[in-house]
Amino acid sequence: MPTTDMLHQPYASTMGPLIIVTVTAFVVMILEFLFRRGDRRWLAGISLVGVALALAAALWNFHHDPAIALNTVVVDAYGSVFSVLILISALLVLLFTLDYSGGTKVASEHTYLILFAVVGALAMATAVDLVTLYVGLELLSVASYVLVALRRHSARSLEGGAKYLLMGAVGSAVLLYGMSFVYGISGTTNLIELGSNGFTMYNNYPAITVLAFLLMLAGMGFKLSLVPFHMWTPDAYDGAPAPISAFLATLSKAASFGMLLRMLLFAFNAAATQLFWWAGVLAAVTMVVGNLIALPQRNMKRLLAFSSVAQAGYILVPFALIQTSHFNDWPGLFDSVSFYLYAYTFMTVGAFAIVYVVSRARRSIDSDALIGLYQRSPWLAAALTVFVLGLAGMPLTGGFIGKFYIFTDTIHLHRAWLGVLLFVTSVASFYYYLGWVRKIFQREPVGDIQPIRASGTMNVLVGLCVLGTVVLGVVPAVLLHPLQGSGWLY
């Protein structure tokens, strides 16, 4: 590409949010280095402003026609939907850290580490080259490993970080191995080129294509904690600081789902009928095992970890439906995935936030700490009830609409058994979610009832999450068809 062309690429639209977050990250890093004393929560304030600006830029991109820069980064509705979700969860997580670092001794590097992770996540949502996608993924992952181990003096935190690092490395290796097969048989890493000559790839080398598909799916499966690649999840979530657990469960997963879907759609669409049912297998195993293993959990963070495993299984169901769908159905399937992720993000961050508040006040992470929460703090009790009922899929929450859409997709696209499995496992999940609700409204049998007060930022965070959960449940139309019209995918 000539140099003059390189100057005239649509950088602002394709990479605008990414650049804003990068600059913010460097500014925060330098300031963090310069001001080493006192309360440095204002750094998180700067990060919030930067992320909010990036969010505005990403929302603005919805008005932009699809475009590509350097043959590598695109702007399209697909990328914007995921970028917006990533930036919203970044905002929520940063709000969360604001309270966390105020109340707990924790190394303060987390602010710019989160921002660098967001840069990686945004690259995963918008890049169309396997190499760039991989770099984005690693940027996110490396930052995450450090973030999990951030409580340097806690053995559990270090243990979680180490396990996540080891398993993440294996995952990256598997993913890269799969990508190398794709490159080997097609000679390109560019998804656009792969998309246009996918037929020859499968027709000439069916076995290697299947192998590549499975390895890439499994590699991302580590990040998404799909069964059987999920086993690091409870240890990492439990050991990590609470905001980082929320970060892993939402932002990291959203970016990984965005990357996985785009990668598989472009590279393997021509052989969709042969390949995508493997995603169904993983989805089924993940839903069943994730929900079963969550049943006996008493540790609240571990339970949320397994719950996030099971939820990843639900979100993977539409991937399997690509097998039987027509190209015209893809926007609908994408809607189901993105809608569920939005709802899931609000519910999960909210649940982690309240679990953190309660466990710190009661000095226990056991779910018995929830007993009498309704007496201690009706507001937190009501909010947590909304979140877990949403995760269980009760009506009037975004979780219900999300499941409802995935379920109708399975019927509509002739994979009813996946829908039925989703329904059955959701019913099983009621057992542990409603177990929490029961404890929340149970009366404290002994001892005095100390009210639990959350800080202002925490209340704002919880309020936003309740709002998101309920609005998506009552007026799902606000987010139902972000992709209507042409040009959703570059």
Add this chain to the structure above:
Amino acid sequence: MVEYAWLVPLLPLVAYVFLLVLGRRAPEGIVAGVSVVLTFIAFLVSALVFRSVGQNPDLTGPYVFHWLTVGSKSLTVGFEVTHLNALMLVVVSLVSTLVLLFSKGYMHGDDRFPVFYQYLNLFVFSMLALVISPNLLQLYIFWEMVGLCSYLLVGFWYFKPEAALAAKKSFIVTRIGDVGLFVGIILLFLASGSFDYSTIFTAAAAGKLSLGWISGSGLVTLAAILIFVGAVGKSAQFPLHVWLPDAMEGPTPVSALIHAATMVAAGVYLVARCYPLFQLSPAALSTVAWIGGITALLAALIALTQRDIKRVIAYSTISQLGYMMMALGVGAYAYGVFHLMTHAFFKALLFLAAGSVIHAVDTQDLFEMGGLYRKMKLTAWTFLAGALALAGIVPFAGFWSKDDILAAALESGHTVLYAFGLIAAFCTAFYIFRVYFLTFTGEPRDPERYEHAHEGSWVMTLPLVVLAVLATIGGFFNTPWSGYGLERYLFADSPQGSIGVTTPENVGLMALSVVVGLLGIGLAALMYGRRRRIEPEKLARGASFLYQLSYRKFYLDEIYYFVVVATGKAIAAVVDFVDRYIIDGIVRLVGWVVGLVGTGLRYTQTGQVQAYTAVAAFGVLILVAWAMWSIGGVL
């Protein structure tokens, strides 16, 4: 103004949320004040909406936005304003305002005063939202919500066993109707692919409604009758009328608002709203007419002998709702709606006046009252206005609407129904003046109660006066002197220029109705008036069988109890056995197995990262091996 009609239900909702936030210890003045002011503003908005619909029939909506997609069908929510529901908005919000004001005095001192107002506001919101729903699904949601509010309010004094029982009964009996309505709505959805009134009616008129197993016209009839079943439950028509008298266990303002003026009229409104559908099916229309006629007569006969002041008025409500249904059934759409409006005024008035009496003497038994005119002149006069309106004496409101209905029944050839209506009219005049004479005239039968009786404060008397004025002059809205204003208003958005039939004034029939009404009043005066000529007790003994039949409400409660409850218990015993020993066993087994598997799986979570990696690697291996095997080799 029409595009702001959504404000009307929103204001009571705001009041509800506000009271919810204030909590249970909020001062009575603030609670009642906020509710009354917001509902009054809602009334003003509805009045403006009413006016602008009259001036601009094109602006009526529906205003909808996308809500959900089911399969390929898109569901919408929103609101619409038609000439019919603009009228309903005005009536409902006006009566609600007055009842909310009245309750300030009636419920004064109750421990759960703020809760009462919360429920009432929630009800007003649901009722108004029901009225402006643009599709059947949304209507159904609010239909259930008003049912829920009714349940909560009937059982408001839940510590009284009768109140708790009555609440349960009212909920269950109306649910029977609701099932019919729901099935009807689903049928229409399956046949037309939409819940919207306009889409369904257009498809039905064009003969495009069809399902595989039923003919087009059969489907219309079936759907219309199923919808009517819902209306029968809600509007307490025979044979599902038994819940309404029991619902009188609720506080009297509730009876006035929910069980006289608004919610029970929702059934009539539903039939009126779906009138294009009913008009396509003569069979459905005549079902409506006959059920209405039978209900009007039956309930009037039962009301003759009841001892409880509120029950008399409750049976009267059932009977009057029967008139409305009969009007719709014989094709007199405008008259049914007209009667709905006048009835809302005079029946709310009668209930509130009765409430005022009950508040004063603390009993509902007619035979413990008497002579109250001397203590409560205002209540007596306003009650008299309501009673004259109900009895159909010229020129009070009820006269015009009831007489129109009777004339339309005769005109359309339903001679038997006309006779039913006329006999019921005679009974109506008799029973309501029986109440009047027993309550307000004669000597006090219980001197102690009489001593304590006194008129309520202005919050209670003002609503009475306003309603009394409306019950007196409300009928002129649809007379030759106003150029049949209501008919013109209702028909303005109809392309044919009219909906259903109207009949010219017939002075002979009018005179006959008035004479019948006066005869009823006269008989009541002879039996219960100051100079009694006929001893009621002797008459009761003389016609013992008939008296018992009426007093025991035609034994319908007993029959239902025997048939429904006994059968239900037998089925329940069988189901209980199956559930307890078979289903429960299976559930427990499944639970046990699942728990075991979950606990087992937990032990795989060893904490050893080597094991984690091994499992993951094994997983990849299985997947790859399976894939290679199924594709038949690597090359």
